[in-house]
Amino acid sequence: MHVADRGGGAERSVLTLHQSLRELGHDCRLFVGSKILDEPGVIEIEQRRPIPGVLRITRRLEQKGIQNLYAPWFRNLPDMIGEADIVHLHSLWKARHGFADLTGICRIAKRYPTVMTLRESWMMTGHCACPTGCDRWKTGCGSCPDLQRVPSVQSDFTRFNWQRKRTTIQQSDLHITTISNWLRQQVQQSPICEGKKVHVVHNSVDERSFFPGDMLAARNALSIPHDKFVVLLAGQSIEGVHRGISQHAVKALNRLDDHGIHALLIGRSAGDVAATLNTPSSTVPYRESPQEMAQCYQAADLTIVPSEYETFGRVAAESLFCGTPVLAFATGGLTDIVVPNVCGKLVPTGDVDALAAGLADLKSNPDALLRMRNDCVSHVRERFGTKSIAVQYGNVYQEVIAARSMRPGDEGGPVSTANIPANKFTASTTSKISCVIPAYNCEAWLQRAVESILATRYASLEILIVEDGSTDETLQVANQLKARHPQTVCVLQHGGGMNRGVSASRNLGLRNASGEWICFLDADDYVYPNRFESATKTLIDQPDVDGVHQLAEMVFPDKETCEQWWECSPYFGFEHSIDSSALLGRLLEGKCWATSAILFRKSLLERTGLFDEGLQIAEDCHLWFRMAAVGKIVSGDLNAPVSAYWRRIDSAYQPSPLQRLQMIRSMVKFLNWVSTADVPAKDRDEAKKAIQQYILRGLTNARFAKQRTLAWSIAWQAVRQLPSISINSKFCGQVARLAIGR
Incomplete structure (x- = not known):
């Protein structure tokens, strides 16, 4: 159900979804408040006249500002729909007066498994679709500072509207989908949507209309x-x-x-x-x-x-x-x-x-x-793509149908649960996974990290906690975990209980690991139950694959840390599949995956070596460069994160332009390594060019941002560690502009 079959981007997305579902063989009908096109399966909702006078009164109240108060034909839609496996609600507020009301949502969700897609914030606010700069929607609205925001209202009924929406959603058995990860985060902060399962399915773009041209x-x-x-x-x-x-x-x-x-x-x-x-x-x-x-x-x-x-x-x-x-x-x-x-x-x-x-x-x-x-x-x-989005919605529909079918005492209409895939993960291999956890002053988080690995219920696990000379109670916590799980947890220390750093600690764990497959987890991070599902299947099905990288989700303990760290995405890692042959080039652009989001064969380390203990920052990237240069590292399932990348104010790595200097050092060390490794000359040359481009981008960005000290530091480090760049014409041009103050 949607407001219309023609209009802006939302209408294009809904109509394209309707068409794609029908092309995939589903019996799809699109009910709209306003039908404009002659499209098969699109049905305009018939607005039958209710008791004389009632509608006139409610329309006056709606004009004043009480939104979606009364539309009897929407409340009676189940009679018009008849039998259906799923009902999918889209935007309900843009059409002419009378398209939908809130009470009708409850009636629909009571009878059918229901999905509601949110494309903006209207369902979470007291009246507007775009509450930018205003957080009243998080606490109940009221005393609205801008009644003219779309859709505008004459009087301030925003508190009343907000309460009605909350009552409607809380009383409705439905799942929510959003068109972006950012909007999902907004929904998860909304009291109106509290407790509802939220999926992300993006808008589609019709590849038949939008494609490269002359x-x-x-x-x-x-x-x-x-x-x-x-x-x-x-x-x-x-x-x-x-x-x-x-x-x-x-x-x-x-x-x-x-x-x-x-x-x-x-x-x-x-x-x-x-x-x-x-x-x-x-x-x-x-x-x-x-x-x-x-x-x-x-x-x-x-x-x-x-x-x-x-x-x-x-x-x-x-x-x-x-x-x-x-x-x-x-x-x-x-x-x-x-x-x-x-x-x-x-x-x-x-x-x-x-x-x-x-x-x-x-x-x-x-x-x-x-x-x-x-x-x-x-x-x-x-x-x-249209088919991809339709398939994703089909997966959501199956999950919602399955959840409704398991609910006792359902009074809804007929529901089909045929061919619903089972998603529960069961280990299908005896290959042991060794998880290495370096632990330094992390008594508050270590138990959470270890228990998250155990919660994956993988059949054959080994957890190696490497205690790195902590000054708090980390060692005691580690020993308690070992006593609780003696068959799974092993505690290691450096000689004399010294503090050797994260690279040396991971290396100690790797030397003692007995598993065929290796993963890492920092002590303040944790993994999700799906951590090994996709990666183990890939390693089993594709023996030529050396490792599988996936996504981690950025998690912040407070707003201050979030503001410090937040850059472009809620995820850490590559959000789209990358061919293994192109992976090294992408890594040398400065992007990588979290240490908690890769699973690889231990045998790969025979070709790459261990962590460089001379690096304390970007030491993981240095190993990833080597893995991509001599191994086959592929993308796993990127539809959902497999771990949480917990960011603190005092984390070892901090977001700063100065970190580019550390990355340059890591890249140059890799270039020195690759010059003696069994890597084709063509790949070595491409790696060198990619590193020079990374340096040039850093120099250009620092210069435009008027960070002259940083720009000179990048230039000096580049010349000192990579002398050949001094004859690069673009590099010389950037340095010349910097010297004259441009």
């Missing part, structure tokens, strides 16, 4: 110069999140003042934006047709999406489907879509300097931009 032909059609670097702005870049003009992209373009750039502005306010730009530009009216919009993406070199509030990021996704990389703020759903250095670049939200620097960096690196154009399409098609 850039020159598109520019000819839009009368855009062939020899310019074309930057596309659309959506919030033109219209702003509420009203008026969003200035971030304008300021960034004006700051560069680069007449080699040509702006392509799309939207109703495109002319107003053009008047504020120093950059040459072309304006195009709002494009309602997907094919017309795709032509605009095909004409551009880069799309900028500087949204400050974005639950998904359709402009970014559509652009990537057309092969046009994206520069965006790291906000909301955009962090799910834009994979840095694969699909484009993410910069801190609201940072105009970083936006300008990112644009300059992408414009000045045509080789990197071309690689992104080639890589981004396959990434987004796999993640957001």
Whole structure:
């Protein structure tokens, strides 16, 4: 059920889902408040007149501000639906008056297994869909500071609306899906949705409309110069999140003042934006047709999406489907879509300097931009293609149906539970897993870490706690765990109980490990029950695979730590599958997985060696570089994290531009290692080029951010540790600009 079958991005997503489910052989009907298209299986909800006078009174109350008060035809929808295995509710508030009411949700959820997709925050607030800058929705709304936010209301009934929504959701047996991981986190903070199971299924993009095309032909059609670097702005870049003009992209373009750039502005306010730009530009009216919009993406070199509030990021996704990389703020759903250095670049939200620097960096690196154009399409098609999203929803439907079928005393309609896959994991191998946990001053967290490994219920486990000369009660906690689980837990110490550091501690654990397969876990992190499901299956089914990397979820103890650490994504690791042959290059761009999210064969260490004990920061990356150079490391199941990466204010690794210096040191050490390893000369040369590019990006970003001390430190360390870079023309150019203060 949805408001209409035609309109904006939400309507396109719902209609495409309906079509895809039917193509997959499901009997799908789409009930809408307003039917515009002649699409098979779409049914307009018939609005039968209720008792005379009742509707007129409720409409006046709704106009005042009491939302979705009374729609008798929506309450009676079960009679119209008849038999169904699942009901999927989408947006309920945008159509003409009378489409839906809240009481009807309870009636539907009582009779059918029900899923509700949230595409914005309306169901969590007292009236608005976009509560940016306001946290009243977390406590009950009331005394609303802005009644004009969409959908606007005349009077402040926001507290009453909020309470009605909470009562509705809490009394309804339903699952919730959101269109981004960020929105899921918002839902999990909402008292209205408290206790509800929340899944993430993104919006789809129709690959039949959005695909790479002939850039020159598109520019000819839009009368855009062939020899310019074309930057596309659309959506919030033109219209702003509420009203008026969003200035971030304008300021960034004006700051560069680069007449080699040509702006392509799309939207109703495109002319107003053009008047504020120093950059040459072309304006195009709002494009309602997907094919017309795709032509605009095909004409551009880069799309900028500087949204400050974005639950998904359709402009970014559509652009990537057309092969046009994206520069965006790291906000909301955009962090799910834009994979840095694969699909484009993410910069801190609201940072105009970083936006300008990112644009300059992408414009000045045509080789990197071309690689992104080639890589981004396959990434987004796999993640957001119509069939992929339909299958993901099908999996959610199966889970919801199964959960309802197990509920005692159900009064609902007929439910089919045929062919529901069993998801419970059972170890199918006797291969032992050795988990190495270095432990230093971690008495508060060590038990949680060990018990999380035990909770996976893997059949053959060995947990090696390496106590690293702690000054607190860590050793006592470790010994208690060993006494409790004597067949599984082993406690090791360095000679004399010394403190040797994390690399030496992991190496001690590796030397004592008896398992065929190895994993790591830091003592303040923990794993989820699905930790070994995907990875062990891959290692069993594919004997040529040496290791499997997956995702960790960033977890913060408090808001202060979250603000310090939060960058682009709630996950740590690669969010999209990467071919093992391309993995080393991606790692040398500065991205990696968490130590708690890789499982590998112990035999691989015979080719790579152990951790470099001379490195205290980026020591894990140094080992990952070597693994990717001589082994076959593949992506596991990336749909859900397998571990929690617990970040504290006093964590050993802290987010800082200075960490780039440590990463450069790690990379150069790897380059020295790979020069003597059994690695093809071509791969060694590509690794060297990738490391030089990493240094150049760091130098460029530091220079644009006016961090001159850091920039000089990067330049000096690069020359000292990698002398050959001193003859690189781009490096020399950056140093020259730095020397003259540019």
